[in-house]
Amino acid sequence: MQDINYINHLNAVLEQFAKDERLNPTHISMYIALFRFWNYLHFPETFHVNREEIMKLSKIGSKSTYHRVVRELSHWEYIVYMPSKNPFKGSSVKMFKFETSSKPPRVHYNPKSNTSSKQALVSKNKRNKTIINKINIEKGRKPKDEKDVLEFFKKEKSTETEARTFFNHYQSVGWKLGKVPIQDWHALAKKWMLNSKSFAAEKEKQNLMTQSQNKDKHKATDHLHTNRDKNYNQPL
Structure with a gap:
C-alpha cells in the first residue's frame, strides 16, 4: 500500500487536466472512476479492474469507448494500463502519484494520436457556441x-x-x-x-x-x- 494524500493528489491531477487540451469529459470521468476504485482498495501499487464496474462508475456505455479511453490515459501517462489476455483475470492498472511522482505526466499535443479527442473538443465548443447564440437570439426576440x-x-x-x-x-x-x-x-x-x-x-x-x-x-x-x-x- 502507498501513502497517498487524497486531497493533494486530486488537486494536482485536476490542475493537470486543466492544462491538457487532449482530454475530454470521458477521459476525466474514467480517471475519477479508477481513482475511486484505487482509493477503495487503499492505494495499492497496482490493482485489477472490473470493466463493467469501471464503465458503470464512469458512465461509459460503450466497450469500444472504454478501451479507447483507458489506452489513451495510459499513452498520455496518467495511468499504466496492463491488459490481460486471461478471461478469468482482469486487466491491471497502476496509478501515478501526482503529488510526489518522480515521473509526472507530460502535457503535449500529438495530432496523430489525438484526432478523436480533438474532434470531441471542437464539437463540444461548437455546440456550446450554438447554444449561447440561440439564448442571445431568444433574449432579443x-x-x-x-x-x-x-x-x-x-x-x-x-x-x-x-x-x-x-x-x-x-x-x-x-x-x-x-x-x-x-x-x-x-x-x-x-x-x-x-x-x-x-x-x-x-x-x-x-x-x-x-x-x-x-x-x-x-x-x-x-x-x-x-x-x-x-x-x-x-x-x-
Whole structure:
C-alpha cells in the first residue's frame, strides 16, 4: 500500500487536466472512476479492474469507448494500463502519484494520436457556441415584461402611452410580424417610435392645414353676407 494524500493528489491531477487540451469529459470521468476504485482498495501499487464496474462508475456505455479511453490515459501517462489476455483475470492498472511522482505526466499535443479527442473538443465548443447564440437570439426576440418595454421607451425619451400601446399590440400577436417571429424587439420599438413621431407630425400638419382652410372659408363666407338694413330707395 502507498501513502497517498487524497486531497493533494486530486488537486494536482485536476490542475493537470486543466492544462491538457487532449482530454475530454470521458477521459476525466474514467480517471475519477479508477481513482475511486484505487482509493477503495487503499492505494495499492497496482490493482485489477472490473470493466463493467469501471464503465458503470464512469458512465461509459460503450466497450469500444472504454478501451479507447483507458489506452489513451495510459499513452498520455496518467495511468499504466496492463491488459490481460486471461478471461478469468482482469486487466491491471497502476496509478501515478501526482503529488510526489518522480515521473509526472507530460502535457503535449500529438495530432496523430489525438484526432478523436480533438474532434470531441471542437464539437463540444461548437455546440456550446450554438447554444449561447440561440439564448442571445431568444433574449432579443421579445421583452421580459411590460416594465422592460416601459424602461426602454423612457430611455429613448418616448412616452409611457406609446410604450403600453406597443407592448399590448405585439403581446396580442405573439411577438410576430405576420407568421415570422420578431428577431429584435429593440429595433422594432425604435421603428415604432419613429413612425409615431412621423404620424404625429403629419397629423399636426393636417390640423394646421384644416384650420387654415376653415379660416379662408370663413372669410369667403363673410364677403357674401349682405346688410339686411340696406335702403334700396337710395340711388346707386
